[in-house]
Amino acid sequence: MITLTVNGKTVRAREGSPLLEAVRAAGALIPTLCQHEALEPWGGCRLCLVDVTRPEWNGWAKMVVSCLYPAEEGLIVQTHTERVVETRKVVLDLLLARCPETPLIQRLAREHGIEKTSYLPNPEPTDCILCGLCTRVCDHIGVFAISSVNRGAGREIAPPFHEAPPDCIGCLACAEVCPTSCIPYETSDARRTIWNKAFEMVRCPRCGKAHITKAQADFYAGRNGVPQSYFETCDACKRQEMAHTFSKLSAGAGGTEMETGKQGNRETGRP
Amino acid sequence: MIEQSCAPMPPLEEILERYPREEASLIQVLQDVHRAYNYLPCDVLAKVSESLGVPLAKVFSVSTFYKAFSLTPQGKVIIRVCTGTACHIRGATQLIDEARRLLEIAPGETTPDMGFTLKTVNCVGACAMAPVLIVGEKVHGNTKPAKVAKALGVEERHHAH
Numbered sequence: 001m002i003t004l005t006v007n008g009k010t011v012r013a014r015e016g017s018p019l020l021e022a023v024r025a026a027g028a029l030i031p032t033l034c035q036h037e038a039l040e041p042w043g044g045c046r047l048c049l050v051d052v053t054r055p056e057w058n059g060w061a062k063m064v065v066s067c068l069y070p071a072e073e074g075l076i077v078q079t080h081t082e083r084v085v086e087t088r089k090v091v092l093d094l095l096l097a098r099c100p101e102t103p104l105i106q107r108l109a110r111e112h113g114i115e116k117t118s119y120l121p122n123p124e125p126t127d128c129i130l131c132g133l134c135t136r137v138c139d140h141i142g143v144f145a146i147s148s149v150n151r152g153a154g155r156e157i158a159p160p161f162h163e164a165p166p167d168c169i170g171c172l173a174c175a176e177v178c179p180t181s182c183i184p185y186e187t188s189d190a191r192r193t194i195w196n197k198a199f200e201m202v203r204c205p206r207c208g209k210a211h212i213t214k215a216q217a218d219f220y221a222g223r224n225g226v227p228q229s230y231f232e233t234c235d236a237c238k239r240q241e242m243a244h245t246f247s248k249l250s251a252g253a254g255g256t257e258m259e260t261g262k263q264g265n266r267e268t269g270r271p
Numbered sequence: 272m273i274e275q276s277c278a279p280m281p282p283l284e285e286i287l288e289r290y291p292r293e294e295a296s297l298i299q300v301l302q303d304v305h306r307a308y309n310y311l312p313c314d315v316l317a318k319v320s321e322s323l324g325v326p327l328a329k330v331f332s333v334s335t336f337y338k339a340f341s342l343t344p345q346g347k348v349i350i351r352v353c354t355g356t357a358c359h360i361r362g363a364t365q366l367i368d369e370a371r372r373l374l375e376i377a378p379g380e381t382t383p384d385m386g387f388t389l390k391t392v393n394c395v396g397a398c399a400m401a402p403v404l405i406v407g408e409k410v411h412g413n414t415k416p417a418k419v420a421k422a423l424g425v426e427e428r429h430h431a432h
Contacts, residue, residue, distance in 0.1 A: 022412035135328075144326030149335040161313055167326060 002073040007080070019066040019077065020048050028079040031088075031108055032067065032130035033095075033179050041067040044132050045224030046091050049106075051078040063087065063189055085112075093117055101125045102180050108180065128157060134174035134183060142223065143167055148176060159195050170199035170213035204234035211235070283315055287322050294325050302339060308343045337429060338392070346381045346388035348407045350423065355394030359400040362415070365401055368390065369416040373423060382398075409422070 001016045006026035013022035018041050023030060033045035037172050043065045052069065053061035053076045064085060066077075078084070096109045097119035109117075134157060135147050145168035149158045159165030170192050175183040185194035189210040192199040201210035202217050217231040233241070286303045290296035300319055305311055309333050320327040327392040334340045348392045350370060357417060369390075372386050391413045397403050400412025404422055 087363065146327035146330050147326075147332035149332055151336050160327045161314075165328065188390075 004075040006077045013071040016070040019069040021069050022071050023066050037068050039136050043068040049084050051081045098122050102127045104180050125178040133177045137173045137177045164197035167214040169219045171216050206237040209234050310341045351390045351405040353395045353403040354391045357398035361401040363402045365416045367374045369419040382420045
């Protein structure tokens with residue numbers, strides 16, 4: 001563990017861990033859009049900018065994105081210096097120009113004193129801020145169904161050839177992780193549609209809930225070498241089943257002394 | 272090279288055999304495919320993805336990222352008009368107008384006989400010889416609209432036929 005200073009407050013952090021963690025541990029409130037605890041930091045949204053300096057730098061400080069900057073011993077971090085606040089405002093101003101109708105961006109901009117973008121608003125408003133969370137989560141799962149296509153102003157997130165992605169398993173991870181909820185999908189007990197691809201649902205044999213797509217069950221089973229039937233039962237029912245098994249086991253292990261409590265256990269479902 | 276594209280397409284397997292079957296070979300394979308087919312056909316990209324073990328989404332991402340790759344069939348000769356600042360000031364717009372007039376296509380389009388594709392590029396890094404016109408592999412510096420017809424190699428085309 002190392003010690004560093006955030007806004008005058010001393011905090012301890014793991015050496016090399018993302019500075020953002022230490023900043024948040026110190027209670028400093030800075031917005032992020034492309035960060036997710038399950039994924040590697042990416043440094044795309046530039047909102048987690050902070051000023052860092054060290055005593056031996058003689059007053060010189062630099063602006064860094066805290067999600068990518070490694071925590072080091074003795075670092076002095078400022079999260080709201082004038083230039084950091086100004087730069088963050090520029091980023092939000094630009095985001096608002098790109099996504100003038102997106103509630104999340106409007107709210108963040110307003111919180112930073114921007115009511116209206118000072119740039120030309122996008123004539124074709126979009127909700128996608130190109131944070132890359134959807135493609136990164138898809139890659140992380142190992143599906144690689146969608147990616148960033150084209151470049152510069154024309155960059156967008158799309159499946160290959162803008163057609164239904166052959167590799168998509170319909171897990172909805174991309175839609176769930178999207179900060180602006182801009183990936184449309186429909187899901188019912190019978191069918192799920194995302195990226196213009198339709199999926200058949202698997203129903204839990206115990207509770208009947210359609211909790212997973214067939215493609216998802218096939219993908220997980222193929223990867224983990226676990227029989228597909230394992231994925232048919234939903235997580236809630238699996239937990240219940242497990243609890244039952246353990247309650248029986250512990251009752252059995254207790255022998256005759258536990259006999260009296262057995263009836264009650266069965267009712268509460270607890271060991 | 273131009274003649275080669277008229278010949279039957281070399282099998283994709285031949286291209287794939289030139290490089291190790293790994294992710295790092297992707298761009299080299301795509302360049303060779305582009306050279307052989309004059310564009311990147313969808314079905315070929317799918318085979319490249321399978322053969323190199325690179326997800327199709329990644330192959331598509333790389334194919335759309337680089338300006339050197341096209342997903343639509345290209346003309347035999349690609350004409351690039353530089354529209355960088357220096358070329359713009361020294362008359363790139365007039366060069367484009369002249370090329371449009373001669374070929375009857377807009378930038379980004381291909382002539383119906385698949386002879387020419389007209390493109391604009393942001394800067395070719397040869398500002399000293401602005402305005403720059405590139406026909407196929409040949410670079411024409413200090414070009415004037417009056418020189419475009421010759422640079423487009425109308426004579427050369429007649430030779431080829």
